[in-house]
Amino acid sequence: MARVRYGARTEAEIAAARTAKLPDVWSTGVVAVWETDPDAVAAVLPPPLKPTGRPLARVNISKVELPGYPLGAGSFAVAAAHGTVEGWYPLVMPMTHERALTGGREVFGEPKKLGEVTVERDGDLVRAVLARHGVAFVEVRGTVDGPLPLPEPAPKTDFYFKFLPAVDGSGFDGDPLLVHCVREEKVRRLERVTGEVILRESAYDPVADLPVLRLLDLTLGEKTSDQRGRVAERVDAQALLPYVHQRYDDPRQIHDAPPQDSEGSGA
Template sequence: MSRLRYLEGPETRAPGMLRNTVYGVRATYETDREVIDALLPRPLEAIERPEIWLQMVHVAMHRSEDETIEIGALTVTVPCTHEGAPGAYCFHMAMEGESVVTSGRERYGEPKKIAETRFEREGDTIRATCTRHGIAYFEIEGTVGEKNDRPLEFEEHLFCYKGMPSIETPGEFDGDVFLTRLNWQRKYTDRRDMTGQITLRESAWDPLADIPVRRLTGMEYVEGGTATGGQILRTVPGEWIAAHWVGRMDDPRNVGVDLKQRIAA
């Protein structure tokens, strides 16, 4: 009797939200208004302060009762609203493991890339890095302090775009482009304030350094459980997201746009 595993067999994927256990750092920093205005695609709307929200965490993904995948993951977003509802536009995700990267990109439209991550902790001092193409382009380090009084259980939403770039015409898409929303249910067991800093290093493949850290406005250490899922919100015209799509790719030839010329126009 023969088998063919290029076809999916029964009961290989469980329905519902994925359960995870996490620990790591959440942070918010102020950047330049013109950066946020250029970075945020339609129909998302910017909030009053030009901010970036990010997290660098270690995740244990419990795919089944007897299967757990452990990865490091960096998520970088722009806090914003959609039709008045708060959330954040997710424009960069980097993490370990091909399967978690491809599944998130294809299913939810998450802009995931394969990366190397590292967490170091000595006492109350934490340092974490994200590396791609041999460049540690993101680093966050700080000292864990006292427990804060922020809620341990809450839900937060991230916005992504899901589409298939055109085979024949660059800058267009084959079929619909969807605005999706990630629904992350947090059940933390610990939230502690931190003091520290974020370092962004130049990388032609991952140019987070183009989004400068003007002022670190918040940093905390968290640990506990999460459940993640998502949904489609609506279709959008492909031109709303076409110029942003390069952020999902490794294209060191991309020179980007001149923000001063963009403002003048």
């Protein structure tokens, strides 16, 4: 019989998938950091995350040179702290391919969604966009001013909540997990950009609630990173439940229950 590809894999195949060494994957992207409304930052952070000393928001819009096809990847995050650890809490992470969604969502709990991601450079002019449902909810425009010194490789922490909505529509199947994802980032090119960040109203991606009060940093760079995650703690399900709509386009989705059989119908 020919091999049935949906059949069980051997131990050797499973081990090979886990231990495969991947080459560095480089991305070209725009990163903007700004001061925003401190009350808005506090409002979007589920416990036990708390605001840091500065109310910061950050957008990262990149084109990733994956072998075989490029990937558009974005992240819109706010500064957050878990105990003594400071990092970023992403609210939405648009990706242009399904493959990039599944691993991040299912393994780490990343809030990834299918979307449109654009990074364009024409001479010194730069434009980067995150769009979903026909709305370009983030746009960065600017002019490259010149090179910047390359930073040393440094770890950066993102916070994610990993959970599964309950089968019966009442909360979660199991305790939600707070994940620390640490990335060791290397930069081979970095340029200063003078420009602006435009946030547009979107019912599905309401990042406009975190306005640009003062733009602090805007750069264009070529970077690569690895990542490792760990479960920092199990979190209180009732405390997280009011924030779960951040993950879904329809905020009622978390409360969906299985369809009820009509009266007299068979199971």
